[in-house]
Amino acid sequence: MKVIHTAAAVFLATLASQAAHAATAQDGWTLYDQANYSKAAEVFRSIAPAQPQVLGALCEMAAARKAASTPQQDLRYCQDAVAANDPQGLVTLGRAHLEGNAGLAVEKNETLGLGYLGMAVAAGYPVASNVLCVHYYRGAEFARATPFCKVAAAAGLPAGLHHLALMSMEGKGAVQDFDKGRKFALLAASLGNPPSFVLLGDIANGGEKGHRKDPVAAYAWYALAAAAAPDWEQPVTLRDGIGLDGAKVAQAQKMAASWKTSAAVAWRSLYPAAAAVAPAAAAAPAAVAASAAQ
Numbered sequence: 001m002k003v004i005h006t007a008a009a010v011f012l013a014t015l016a017s018q019a020a021h022a023a024t025a026q027d028g029w030t031l032y033d034q035a036n037y038s039k040a041a042e043v044f045r046s047i048a049p050a051q052p053q054v055l056g057a058l059c060e061m062a063a064a065r066k067a068a069s070t071p072q073q074d075l076r077y078c079q080d081a082v083a084a085n086d087p088q089g090l091v092t093l094g095r096a097h098l099e100g101n102a103g104l105a106v107e108k109n110e111t112l113g114l115g116y117l118g119m120a121v122a123a124g125y126p127v128a129s130n131v132l133c134v135h136y137y138r139g140a141e142f143a144r145a146t147p148f149c150k151v152a153a154a155a156g157l158p159a160g161l162h163h164l165a166l167m168s169m170e171g172k173g174a175v176q177d178f179d180k181g182r183k184f185a186l187l188a189a190s191l192g193n194p195p196s197f198v199l200l201g202d203i204a205n206g207g208e209k210g211h212r213k214d215p216v217a218a219y220a221w222y223a224l225a226a227a228a229a230p231d232w233e234q235p236v237t238l239r240d241g242i243g244l245d246g247a248k249v250a251q252a253q254k255m256a257a258s259w260k261t262s263a264a265v266a267w268r269s270l271y272p273a274a275a276a277v278a279p280a281a282a283a284a285p286a287a288v289a290a291s292a293a294q
Helices: 002-033 037-046 052-063 071-083 087-099 110-122 126-138 142-154 158-170 178-190 194-206 215-228 233-241 246-258 286-293
Strands: none
Touching (some): 002 037, 052 071, 052 087, 087 110, 087 126, 126 142, 158 178, 178 194, 194 215, 194 233, 215 246
16 A cells, blocks of 8 residues: 555656646746746756757757857757757757857858758748748849748748748749739838838839839838847938938838837747647738738
């Protein structure tokens, strides 16, 4: 009888321990969602054994310098995340190899980077497609970029939408369609993407492809970009270079204030098993998915 009681006690203690870990992980995610990354990292580091998604978050925060320990330990989080087939770990380590990452002490290695990202794409994680969309576009490999940009855009990722806008307008990797490109840019701008604000400002400022020149609208777009990316000097230079008088500046500011943006989709909600790992996360906007699929 004593043996049975002891076994039951061990079982209950195990359940209690697992529940504590789950609660601790949720505390970490709450802090993460509040952008309190240092505290979130402290919580995540205390979890043993670490869940794959927690390892992916520690890797992502270290690579982006949101919360870091030592390069060796942070790289180990990434390596453990990859070993656990965590999608965000694969993307973060893949991107680190594509670009080089001093925080992780990782040097550029395109072969390794593309390999990790390819694994994440194969797992059905659109954030990997987002990275490859930008990578191939910057390398002027537009035919390669296009399918990845479409996947990223359909998932509601602003960079995918923005690069589809560029390729549609330029006729690179896509049939040239200026109006469709502008629609993609507007969708990306609805998610608060600064480069898309600038692109729309350039269109209004230049009066391109059948769109009349509208300095007031251009000023508004540049102002939105400046507000969304305070450290980026280009939107401010473009905005101030228009030279509007006081009345028109007020009109442009009112126009900018009326523009509504929604939060871009969070990476956790895009996991292959999103409903299980992030049930509270928002899905990609239906309008974005429908437009990108065309």
